[in-house]
Amino acid sequence: MEEEKKLKVLISEEELNARIKELAKQIYEDYHGQEITFICILKGSIFFTVELAKRIPSDINFEFIRVSSYHGENSTGVIKMKVDLQGDIKGKDVIIIEDIVDTGRTLSYLKEYLKSKEPKSLKVCSLLDKKERRVCEMEADYVGFDIPDKFVLGYGLDVDEKYRNLPYIGYYDNV
Numbered sequence: 001m002e003e004e005k006k007l008k009v010l011i012s013e014e015e016l017n018a019r020i021k022e023l024a025k026q027i028y029e030d031y032h033g034q035e036i037t038f039i040c041i042l043k044g045s046i047f048f049t050v051e052l053a054k055r056i057p058s059d060i061n062f063e064f065i066r067v068s069s070y071h072g073e074n075s076t077g078v079i080k081m082k083v084d085l086q087g088d089i090k091g092k093d094v095i096i097i098e099d100i101v102d103t104g105r106t107l108s109y110l111k112e113y114l115k116s117k118e119p120k121s122l123k124v125c126s127l128l129d130k131k132e133r134r135v136c137e138m139e140a141d142y143v144g145f146d147i148p149d150k151f152v153l154g155y156g157l158d159v160d161e162k163y164r165n166l167p168y169i170g171y172y173d174n175v
């Protein structure tokens, strides 16, 4: 990870932990301690999903979906389903757990797709939100941090599968 030296910290591990704790409390209260189904959007949301779920003292079921629309740092705009749901979400309170909302295309697609499975409720929780980049109307119900239009890495987020395991959110200063 030689390039790591050029990375700057945008959101530190401490800031992430503190904000995730707040989000967990808010979700726990909003759902009155009822069971929730988290749909973790692979692979970027794995760290966030785990850290959020650990802090919510209700029953949480986990489902996983993997879609792809990115090559390197660019969105192709075409969403492909790579891993589909395994369980039935009909009648369940569902929250989609996403790493970042960028153009909004992925979540617009996923929300429509998941609505067709007839959950009792469907919300979106995203760790990061790059509102400036939106091309689809997409408002997450829970947002960790609004961030500027920078390509960010770490805490699950990658560029060509690298940097996911950084414990903070970073960015390159020189781009």
Ligand code: IMP
Pocket: 044, 069, 070, 075, 098, 099, 100, 101, 102, 103, 104, 105, 106, 107, 150, 151, 152, 153, 157, 158, 159
């Ligand atoms: P959207 O469909 O454009 O909203 O993009 C959502 C997906 O793009 C996220 O789940 C990420 O996988 C990826 N993505 C968007 N912005 C970034 C970024 O700054 N760093 C890493 N991945 C990103």
